[in-house]
Amino acid sequence: MKKSISYLPSTNQRDLHFIVEAVLQRLKQTEMIILFGSYARNDYVVYDEKYEFGKLQFYVSDYDILVVTSGVSDGGAIRSLSNVEDLYYDRAKDPDRQPPVQFISEDMKKLNKYLNDGRYFYTQIKQEGVVLYDSGKHKLARRRKLSFDEIKQQAQEYFIDKFNYANDFLEGAKFYYEKEKYKLASFNLHQTCENLIYAIRLVNTLENPKQHNLTKLLNSVKKYSNEFIKVFPQDTPEEKRLFELIKAAYVNGRYDPDFVVTKEDIDALVPKVELLRDITKRICEGKIGEYGETM
Template identity: 40%
Template sequence: MIILYGSYARGDWVRDLINGYHSDTDILIILNKAKYKGHATLNLKDRIYARLKRKGVIKDQIIPYDSRISIILESIEEVNRQLEKGRYFYTDITKEGILLYDSGEFTLSEAKDLPWSEMKEIAQDYFEQWFNKGKDFLDGVDYYLKNDRYAIAAFLLHQATESFYNTILLVFSNYKPKLHDIEELGGMAKNYDNELLQVFPIATPVQKKCFELLQKAYVDARYDKNYKITKEQLLYLIERIEKLKEITERICTTKIGR
């Protein structure tokens, strides 16, 4: 079963060719068995992306005229378990998503609707946990920046970015994937507010390079002695992540307080 969800399913996608802002194309692929886990899942996703690239659906370019494709793979057992719990990331997909392909081998469970009071309490707990974690990471950057420890500063910026995106995902959908890819996390978070499209513009080579350094910082800033990032690049990223922090706080508190 293949379901299109997110902005392209709702009809509120954004394509700004001049600045390089664009909504992701979000796809949920539901498998009959949970045989793809861990590295097996990553390998299958890589094979799907490779095939899309060969077909010309995905292209490499500085200014992304084509929408990035984001794929989630789940077993029918896991999806139905989450629907029966009322996990609203999945319930929203069943309500708003567009069915692209159905093998007819299985059916989705009826979605449980949680009362808003319970959803609000869950969202508040997640906000306090993850937003504060993001602020702590961001606060720690200054120490390493002043002491010329640029790689560690970049790692903390990655962690702050990841935490703010997780805040948004958990507050709005009660779901976050088990990954550290901030490009993929950001693509998912953008579904809940189009202003997030402007946080990390990649319309110029300089902007694209800075984001690539941030993306690589989760591993390379800790383990690769050849990882290099300049003070100017860090200051630019701090400015962008402060913007992400401001948007995160505003949209999440509005969501919780409505």
């Protein structure tokens, strides 16, 4: 992992130094503090302001920070970090432009187990992260080669988690449909698709780079089955329109007052999403079964 934030502007460096000192003062059991996400990757947004959907919108990238502790309860860590957040925001001269801070706390032993087991979220943090503080008492574990039994277990866990999320969003879409809130129904259908595709990627690779663009998501799983092409065919202008609608629903379905979704749109989209669900279930269960046969 990187150990310097010299590539960041001085304002951001001061923010992060303040956060580190505040964490160390209030959470004595801290072993490591790791910056991850956009500021670690150096693709952050300082301040983006524009008019969208008739309103002035602005965006500032978060500071994503993993605080690694030992010998402290989850509740104790959360309370201490909440106090740090309050101190951090209290010093802000311009709250609208101040990067939000998002803390994740993890026990050192648990973190090393997750890294050793190759858990994708934590291995990604290790790959892209910047060490802001290191007590020097511990080393981060390396990812080991997993047995097929362990691969099967992780794949099964990921499948259950994402597939259940997808079904919950699908139920949400039907709930909003009954309430005639078709825009929210379209957003829930988008999230159903997103979680189904996450399930496919995790079952096949145990990895899942963050993505919301349905075109990119679908392209990433076509190699696992030609059946995915059948879900959103692009043969006619109407088919293309429906796909662009559900694709846009991730943002527009929540924020754009002029985004139009009709009852007929949802009627046409639900069978497509249910087809994706059925294909996902079959593909994922088949792959998990293959892991079992290899043991």
